[in-house]
Amino acid sequence: MITPNEKRKLDLSKQETIDLAQRDLRCPNCHFLVSKVYGDVRGHMEFKCPKCKDIYVINFNYFRTRSRSFLVTLIRVIG
Numbered sequence: 001m002i003t004p005n006e007k008r009k010l011d012l013s014k015q016e017t018i019d020l021a022q023r024d025l026r027c028p029n030c031h032f033l034v035s036k037v038y039g040d041v042r043g044h045m046e047f048k049c050p051k052c053k054d055i056y057v058i059n060f061n062y063f064r065t066r067s068r069s070f071l072v073t074l075i076r077v078i079g
Contacts, residue, residue: 029054 002010021039026032027049034047041060048055 025058027052027054028056 017038022036023039024033025035025037025047027034030049030052032049032051034049037060044057044059046055046057
């Protein structure tokens, strides 16, 4: 169950994204839509594709340009 404080934080987070550009995060292997991210995202993220089950790590600083495909060169995690 979500507490009132968590609900307030979720509502505030949603309001903060209204003017941000949103990009698709797609698996570089099968192009399946894994998630959507906003223009202010920073740092690294590990994700597992639900379709092909490959695991990747992405550094969002390498993928700042919206004109290029967000799917370019990801680092594959061997595991």
